[in-house]
Amino acid sequence: MPRFLTLIRIDEKNAPAEGPSPELMDRMGRLLEEITKAGVMLDTAGLTPTSDGSRVTWEGGQLSVTDGPFTESKEVIGGYSISQCKDKAEAIEWTKRFLSLHEDYWTITAEVRQIAED
Amino acid sequence: MTPQPTPASQSPSDPQPAEAPQPASPPPPRPDRTAEVIETVFRMESPRIIAGVARVVRDVGIAEELAQDALVAALEQWPRDGVPDNPGAWLMSTARHRAVDLVRRRENYARKLAEIGRDLSETAPPQEPADLDDIDDDLLRLVFTACHPVLSTEARTALTLRLLGGLTTTEIARAFLVPEPTVAQRIVRAKRTLATKNVAFEVPHGPDREARLGSVLDVIYLIFNEGYAATAGDDWLRPSLCEDALRLARVLSGLMPKEPEVHGLTALLELQASRTAARTGPSGEPVLLKDQNRSRWNRMLIARGFTALGRAEATSGGAPGPYLLQAAIAACHAHAYTYEETDWSRIATLYGLLAARSPSPVVELNRAVAVSMSEGPAAALVLVDALAGDPTLRDYHLLPSVRGDLLARLGRTPEARAEFERAASLTRNERERELLLRRAAEQP
Numbered sequence: 001m002p003r004f005l006t007l008i009r010i011d012e013k014n015a016p017a018e019g020p021s022p023e024l025m026d027r028m029g030r031l032l033e034e035i036t037k038a039g040v041m042l043d044t045a046g047l048t049p050t051s052d053g054s055r056v057t058w059e060g061g062q063l064s065v066t067d068g069p070f071t072e073s074k075e076v077i078g079g080y081s082i083s084q085c086k087d088k089a090e091a092i093e094w095t096k097r098f099l100s101l102h103e104d105y106w107t108i109t110a111e112v113r114q115i116a117e118d
Numbered sequence: 119m120t121p122q123p124t125p126a127s128q129s130p131s132d133p134q135p136a137e138a139p140q141p142a143s144p145p146p147p148r149p150d151r152t153a154e155v156i157e158t159v160f161r162m163e164s165p166r167i168i169a170g171v172a173r174v175v176r177d178v179g180i181a182e183e184l185a186q187d188a189l190v191a192a193l194e195q196w197p198r199d200g201v202p203d204n205p206g207a208w209l210m211s212t213a214r215h216r217a218v219d220l221v222r223r224r225e226n227y228a229r230k231l232a233e234i235g236r237d238l239s240e241t242a243p244p245q246e247p248a249d250l251d252d253i254d255d256d257l258l259r260l261v262f263t264a265c266h267p268v269l270s271t272e273a274r275t276a277l278t279l280r281l282l283g284g285l286t287t288t289e290i291a292r293a294f295l296v297p298e299p300t301v302a303q304r305i306v307r308a309k310r311t312l313a314t315k316n317v318a319f320e321v322p323h324g325p326d327r328e329a330r331l332g333s334v335l336d337v338i339y340l341i342f343n344e345g346y347a348a349t350a351g352d353d354w355l356r357p358s359l360c361e362d363a364l365r366l367a368r369v370l371s372g373l374m375p376k377e378p379e380v381h382g383l384t385a386l387l388e389l390q391a392s393r394t395a396a397r398t399g400p401s402g403e404p405v406l407l408k409d410q411n412r413s414r415w416n417r418m419l420i421a422r423g424f425t426a427l428g429r430a431e432a433t434s435g436g437a438p439g440p441y442l443l444q445a446a447i448a449a450c451h452a453h454a455y456t457y458e459e460t461d462w463s464r465i466a467t468l469y470g471l472l473a474a475r476s477p478s479p480v481v482e483l484n485r486a487v488a489v490s491m492s493e494g495p496a497a498a499l500v501l502v503d504a505l506a507g508d509p510t511l512r513d514y515h516l517l518p519s520v521r522g523d524l525l526a527r528l529g530r531t532p533e534a535r536a537e538f539e540r541a542a543s544l545t546r547n548e549r550e551r552e553l554l555l556r557r558a559a560e561q562p
Contacts, residue, residue, distance in 0.1 A: 001362070037373070038162070039365035040365070082418070084361060089155075090158055090161070093158050100203070117395070
């Protein structure tokens, strides 16, 4: 049963400044409980804004560190989950359920990626 | 203008084949994924649907058929009307409506029989569908029913994987290396047995509760071990049984948060699964615990194992059960970044508790190994020699293998050689036999 990393990408410039509404948090809490109880969710969390983050780059044999916010990126990672599903179709189904909890004014892209197991 | 690179497959000097002009064709339609979505949603929801319906009809076989009916209805309607907003709830309510109809028809039939003077006393009282909040209880009833002691171990395993793990009969057959008709038969017979023996669709609360829960945990552990014993050359469905079992254990932990042994089993499986990548070498050969590259142990699973073990300890009231103790032993290994750092004296103590709680010669042998690491070979040999006459270990290759190792460390070379040779003659594993014969030959 493969594991999947789902990256939640949001546009920081157009995301609601006050963050998720209390109702959305409530709905997310209930769904998270359901996914956990299904034995699927291994780990999940939201991330603080990119203004708290940094990027460390290795290029041409040189290291450089750039502090956030990452204004040049249209979409940045706002959260992630690691789940164990029978297949990608199941991972996508759970992801759909997570996204459709959001109000219509949200624009979110969830990238579902399989974790390579050896 | 910069020159454009040409793809290697098509250099400009290649003569182009002359072709008749083709009429412009419309772009191919996007593949309709509705069928895949339906199959996926159904597989995800089927345990809960079967459980919710079984509560109404009081029969897991009929419940599974009604769930299948709901799937057929979805396959007919969704491609036409679109996938509903809450596909799981749609399937559930469709199946439950059919269940209630069926019960009503049965009651009407029973009433008609009664009117013409016949008594049909075994007609069940009508069961109203449960609220969605009750679905956890229904799932738990399904778990206990599938693992009921009236069924054989094989039947419990197959029914659990079918109804709760969502595996098809084909997948179960491939995973257990048995012909598909055999598994299909087992499942059919198991459902019939549950119906004819009037097994109640309920969670046991009486004096047999602990034994019944033990039976559920044993079924899950058995499924896990079947996958754990699979080798690299096996069909991938076999090792994936470990994940099926782990998922079942995690689900059960959510359904029974106050049961220490459930958390103990989950912890044990998380910790054992954390070693998967390190358990086999490049050509699929088994790698012993002491030789495993521990950087390949999965830290996330180890962390989950520790969390589950903490829950088990917090709920155990200081009376650890066998799964908790085995998980605690696995945790000792997981805590050690190198084999040399292993806390053998704690492991020996835990095996001692396990031997007191559920005595078995295999546990005692493991305890001897831990004692040999913490106190030395002489103390361990006393324990091993006490097992010498045990009939259950008579043909168990690990007994002479461990004894040979202890004798070698004590310098009793000829005896050690004889034990290694005896162990080699008993093992059924070719690679293990080579290893034991090499050890016998190495004795000076």
